[in-house]
Amino acid sequence: MANATQTHPLQTGIGNFIAGLKELERDLITKDKIAAYMAAMPVRAEALQDYVWWRDSFYTRNLIYRDDLFEVMTICWSPGQKTAIHTHNGQLGWMTVAQGEVTTHEFSHASCNAPENQNVVNIDCLGGATELQIDRLGSIVCAEGTGMVTVDKLQTIHQIENTGNTGCISLHVYSKPFDSCIAFDLDQQRCYRRQLSYFSKDGTPIQA
Template sequence: MKPQTHIQKLITQLSESPIEDYNAVLKDFDFSLIDFTDFESWSSKHYTRNCIYRDSNFELLLLCWNPNQATAIHGHDGEDCWVYLLEGEIEEVYYAYDDSSVLREVNSQKYEANELSFMNDRLGFHKLKNVCKGKSLSLHLYAKPIDNCVCFDERSQAFNNRELSYDTHKQLLLKD
């Protein structure tokens, strides 16, 4: 089978599954069968967001991280987010407001290849950072797609709304 056939299989499985099953779909899927090279783009300035698939129910993105690249602290506009680490090592840092309404780090977790993380706004805010000496690749599943989210500005110590965009958009079409 061609690599796109395998990623098409993942997209079909997600399309035919309720959101409650997304975690199991991602955990059970054999990602070693997919060559993500066609979806990769790299920047020395920031991690890249590369759209693989998007419809009204979910979007599937490949994020490419050079060493020490990180997201801002952010929310998910009320949507659920799964992060499957394909290669490298990512640290996820969790934040919440304390009793004095100050945003504080509450926990962190490191993920290695083939590990899965879940986040949504009910759990608080988070940021992700490549802590690997080399490159990292992560697959992000958002149910539903996220066009805007709040991001924390370190200078102003406040959240601002940010419109999200893709570095590349190589939309695969769902095949019948």
């Protein structure tokens, strides 16, 4: 793995990072604009330590900042931990990795028995299918200092997995914030709305 100092020459504090995002709220938020900002303002793991919490049973979602346009969080992954296959509610998303590596598996919706619930205005899916086919498109490895994964309104279904041998800290920005998503259970052939929660807010755990 590349030396962290070489990979992240800008030692961006999380306060500076959030302040820069708030400045961007004055203009139209686009996938490319926020991706360019995050590439120019890398945040090292040391700057995220107040928002790093590990749990053996599941990955943790740790809220750093949220307003009407942006949601910023760390997600901490022990080796082997992964999300369900899920949507992003039609919202934009960006992920970089401050420590370790994760693999993003990308999927597309091929068919289901509730097609009327697809592509609803301002949301990607209502769920409710009991027969479905989700095609796997490929996988992207995102590691410390090596790029970024984005989600947009065209590519919105994915699964994130820590495929490395160490704990991983990823930094996520969403626009707009969302509190639920559609999860896909391919074994049970169903999709359903899943409520999302945080393990910590502002550096303080809120869950046991």
